[in-house]
Amino acid sequence: MSSTFGHTFRIHTFGESHGGGVGVVIDGCPPRIPVSLPQIQHELDRRRPGQSEIVTPRKEADTAELLSGIQDGLTLGCPIAILVRNTDQRPGAYDEMAVKYRPSHADYTYDAKYGIRSASGGGRASARETIGRVAAAAVARQVLDTLHPGIQVLAWVKSIQDLNATVDPETIDAQTIESNIVRTGDPAMVETMIERIKAIRSDGNSVGGVIECVIRNCPPGLGEPIFDKLEADLAKAMLSLPATKGFEIGSGFSGTLLTGREHNDPFRMVAGQVRTTRNHSGGVQGGISNGESIIFRVAFKPTATIMSNQETVTSAGENTELQGRGRHDACVLPRAVPIVEAMATLVLTDHLLRQKAIR
């Protein structure tokens, strides 16, 4: 179990879906950064269940408590511990799971790895674990704002199944994204996407999609060759999120269809700055930011929890069938948008501090 992320700005998350609570300890945060509890809570509210009609109806207040590291609204340079209590405990609802492995969940693999497993719900594999990440990123966001104001991190739903949003990463704004419950950046697709999610949910089924994210005004020079390339750390950050199956940056997989002549990004001086006239690189070259917008996409599979009966096996090794029931997100993407932003923010903050150490 490795619950630590980051090299210089490091976070350690903890907690299962049922038990005392979930949270995070942040270590390596610079001192004297203004951080308020409401800022943290604001980000938690963006990922909270029950926030709209298209997400899981579970009622989890997810109220953050600050245990250490911040005093009078300023970071002390000491570890910042944040705790969110678990409140909506219904272990009874999960009795069946204790013995039957839910398909495409982590039940079987946790048993295979540890020989023991949280008796109810997703345990440590629950998406509740991301609460710690989001809380930590709310702190990191303030580090960026203080040390290098102007960096923007924005994510949106790029596609739900085959429904694609048309979004310009250079101009999209937070207001447009947050103005709709599906958190897509394309107003024209909002209703269609919502209808799709509702229809799928009515059918007891689920859907996935793609989240796109842009980092604007990132200074050139962030990212550490060789292994901690900026895109490598972003890829790891995104693939560490539950339900993700893919990551691509800049031209990504479709860039493999171009020739080098089409794909290379020519340099030009613009207003005294080295700029590229295209951005197939996605803002990163040789693992280091080049000052252009960093653009990447993350694939989320359809939610594994569905309302159908499914073939599975018991932990005792017998074939059986799992009944479909319970509350779930038919589509996790609207709630995953702030989580993608959170992970990108953590990666950036870590690399900003790492760069400070050597320059």
Place this chain on the structure above:
Amino acid sequence: MSSTFGHTFRIHTFGESHGGGVGVVIDGCPPRIPVSLPQIQHELDRRRPGQSEIVTPRKEADTAELLSGIQDGLTLGCPIAILVRNTDQRPGAYDEMAVKYRPSHADYTYDAKYGIRSASGGGRASARETIGRVAAAAVARQVLDTLHPGIQVLAWVKSIQDLNATVDPETIDAQTIESNIVRTGDPAMVETMIERIKAIRSDGNSVGGVIECVIRNCPPGLGEPIFDKLEADLAKAMLSLPATKGFEIGSGFSGTLLTGREHNDPFRMVAGQVRTTRNHSGGVQGGISNGESIIFRVAFKPTATIMSNQETVTSAGENTELQGRGRHDACVLPRAVPIVEAMATLVLTDHLLRQKAIR
């Protein structure tokens, strides 16, 4: 600069394309593992320039020297240092690069990050750096063979530009892949792909594509939630390779088009083992291997070095034009196949040792 990869089986690479040499120090390798220098050399030969008519004609022998850590063919448990001397030094050929940033290379970003840059060639950003990774993976390969015999790691060229190979990850073998210089797993596509690469090279242009990789017979239980999930570490490993723009595992991006009912992998008991009847998960669930084949794909952009004149800027901040010349790979994929296998092997070995620590 972070040139360390791995937590328990750790490698540290070093070296620029021009200078004394490139290499690796491996730390954390278990003792008493049989490793011979010819085994290491064999893998280096698979990634070497000049090995066939479709790769760069540069002549680099890439001869490995073992400096420490192995005695009489057995690892000592001490750091294993391997050095490959640089021999083909032609700094004169790179004079222009010293002042003009090559588009979509790392010249500008290294300058932005460090304020200094190796005067010739790619310096540290050169693909020569991967020599250290391949040498280390040849050692790791023996660790796997010794501690958990039977694990297979095979990669092949899945596509060159729009040319797609049809390959069954469950049955493809090394002989098929190595029998053709393009290292695709589909004999029917060999000639077409070779022709495409030759045509593109004749035009002074370049192409990219997708490499697919399978890990067969991986024991269930490898991978460390939360952040060091197996797919997260694989994604980082692959995105740390030069020229990569994307990673997907299992159903990947196309899996976002399915519904949960179609995507979930039902469990069934087969010969006393917990197995899945589909493998959209790509062998990993909740960040932990489930015993099925681990299947992933990596997108490589077209080589940035092309023979055309390109718009660029000088390090002094003036617009200019870069002349196309020099030797290059019109398509890096054939040589990248052993490197993808190497990185996958390193990730697996590290996680195997990490699992040993707790079970």
Place this chain on the structure above:
Amino acid sequence: MSSTFGHTFRIHTFGESHGGGVGVVIDGCPPRIPVSLPQIQHELDRRRPGQSEIVTPRKEADTAELLSGIQDGLTLGCPIAILVRNTDQRPGAYDEMAVKYRPSHADYTYDAKYGIRSASGGGRASARETIGRVAAAAVARQVLDTLHPGIQVLAWVKSIQDLNATVDPETIDAQTIESNIVRTGDPAMVETMIERIKAIRSDGNSVGGVIECVIRNCPPGLGEPIFDKLEADLAKAMLSLPATKGFEIGSGFSGTLLTGREHNDPFRMVAGQVRTTRNHSGGVQGGISNGESIIFRVAFKPTATIMSNQETVTSAGENTELQGRGRHDACVLPRAVPIVEAMATLVLTDHLLRQKAIR
């Protein structure tokens, strides 16, 4: 701020003396280890203020709450988070400290490092931080008992100022140490030591001393050359404790008076085991345990908090005088005994798991 200790069995502590609380997150703990909350509480009670007439009279219940990672008395392999609330908050008592640097405390250096400081008490530098270590070590203790039963870790007060206890590390037992409130291993010195502490306290002064620790039945082979030698990690562990000024193992500083002929530990076979007939090495050779008892000593300076007026400066840079007042430990050693054991236990557990990874 680096609040992480350990490589494979890792702990992250958090919390200031005043604020929500202090605690620890343990990562890398093997699964299925039996751990009960009372076991953890028992160790916390041994370090608690107010436990006897010779320690600080502050009343801190230090009640541990288990937030995650343990279910039905067994570890899950997930991070174990333990929280101890701060209860005895009297910030008013510390007003003077906010502006005057207490001599030989960390007030000035925290300001120098962070440019900000917890407004009251020791903040993060408070010995309350060690609560997290002791709680984590109570878990580690169970890991040792499960994976390698029989390892004993015992510490005792070896000296208070010039008062020296005579203790045989090979035979001393926990009962003897715990039977007296000064926690010395020499019954003949108990009263003298208690009288010294009381006398010093009556005078508003303080004393230090030396704690000795033995690890018995440690298997040979623990410790990682080169930098993570067992004695190096023990030294770091002990010097990371507040008020420590020195560490020595085996013959230590007095061993420098011997010649090699006197100092070398001859090997002999005893009952089929490789043993040494002396133990000047202190159970460690070349950084690796040799199966003999590991014996080391830790120097604790006199408590910095005294009841006298002292010359000091303000945070504004003016000479001033600090009034002596408040509650304090005239001698920290009795309460430091379980903390020394805790750090030794953490080092051992980490190295046991590291050894498991490679053998």
Place this chain on the structure above:
Amino acid sequence: MSSTFGHTFRIHTFGESHGGGVGVVIDGCPPRIPVSLPQIQHELDRRRPGQSEIVTPRKEADTAELLSGIQDGLTLGCPIAILVRNTDQRPGAYDEMAVKYRPSHADYTYDAKYGIRSASGGGRASARETIGRVAAAAVARQVLDTLHPGIQVLAWVKSIQDLNATVDPETIDAQTIESNIVRTGDPAMVETMIERIKAIRSDGNSVGGVIECVIRNCPPGLGEPIFDKLEADLAKAMLSLPATKGFEIGSGFSGTLLTGREHNDPFRMVAGQVRTTRNHSGGVQGGISNGESIIFRVAFKPTATIMSNQETVTSAGENTELQGRGRHDACVLPRAVPIVEAMATLVLTDHLLRQKAIR
């Protein structure tokens, strides 16, 4: 085997006493630091065997080769690899060692840990490993000089057995230390110490002693609470050196004899700076440098290699006797002086970069 030291300025050493060579890879070194090979060689020459009549007569040139990371005398920000070839290989001289465990060496413990051992000489446990540390520290020295000029690191022989040097850490200079082959800081003791070493050597015996080290002009604020306290990292650094048995800082073990009233270091403003009027703290408070001189001492045991016959056992588990023969240092301290300085320099440089990351 953990051959990595440092968090931000990280070094990885490699190599056995017999084999291709020993060396180091430095990662995290800031770019554009002037470093010349002669500077590195100069420090290696200070630790080299055969440099004077009181050290081992082995002839090892220890010539450093720079493999990567420095170009035209400036660091590139890339890993700096330095290799020193092994030349004086006389494996025949060590045949007996292959089967008989040398008392108080690491022969037995390496076998116990790894189940295999370098067939000749000390292998990885040889003091030759410190070559990599000294080379790395020569680079680190330049980092300090560039980023924070004026920091001085000076070590000297404080005692040989019972012979004590009188040295004022505030005024001692390098010239005084280097002017005598025993590297003591007290001219009055030079001849006596040399005579003692020669007499002991004539007798085939060996002696140890204490090395003292001062770091002057260290800026306040270095050191990372909680676990990476400056003194904790120094203690670990020193105890990671071969033959060390103890570490103390400031008042050390003798400080335990004082009361708090005597021990506390009062603060006074001096020339606008916060200073202490005593320095029992040894320049560190709460794990952070306070701007005063950092003073510590390291105990070195008598060299384990002696010319007497000794009782020991074979690797097959039989009692036997080891013949005394070979070349050795009767006293390692003169050659250990530059190594102690090296480790202190590495610790400082790492903490300077870590502090840069957050301030």
